[in-house]
Amino acid sequence: MLFHVRMDVTIPHDLPASEAAEIIAKEKAYSQALQSSGKWRHIWRIAGAYANYSVFDVKDNAELHEILSGLPLFKFMRIEVAPLLRHPSSIRDGDG
Numbered sequence: 001m002l003f004h005v006r007m008d009v010t011i012p013h014d015l016p017a018s019e020a021a022e023i024i025a026k027e028k029a030y031s032q033a034l035q036s037s038g039k040w041r042h043i044w045r046i047a048g049a050y051a052n053y054s055v056f057d058v059k060d061n062a063e064l065h066e067i068l069s070g071l072p073l074f075k076f077m078r079i080e081v082a083p084l085l086r087h088p089s090s091i092r093d094g095d096g
């Protein structure tokens with residue numbers, strides 16, 4: 001199942017910079033491992049925001065929830081999820 005996910009990150013100003021850097025490094029490794037596995041298909045920075053648009057390809061809602069709630073930055077994120085399915089007018093193979 002494909003899901004479009006928007007993640008907005010707000011790191012509290014009072015979080016020590018070294019702690020923030022450590023969490024961000026863990027987040028990067030977590031994200032890149034999931035991208036390598038094919039579960040995190042796309043990630044795009046939203047221009048002008050500490051936010052991204054991503055596409056996940058996972059088994060079901062439960063797997064998506066497990067992945068998202070395991071993000072090291074999860075507690076600093078606002079996340080919006082939209083389930084996707086193939087559009088009847090799509091001409092692309094492999095979409096959905």
Ligand SMILES: O=C(O)C[C@H]1C=CC(=O)O1
Binds near residue numbers: 007
């Ligand atoms: O920077 C972000 O958009 C937040 C987060 C998502 C993946 C990652 O490496 O960081």
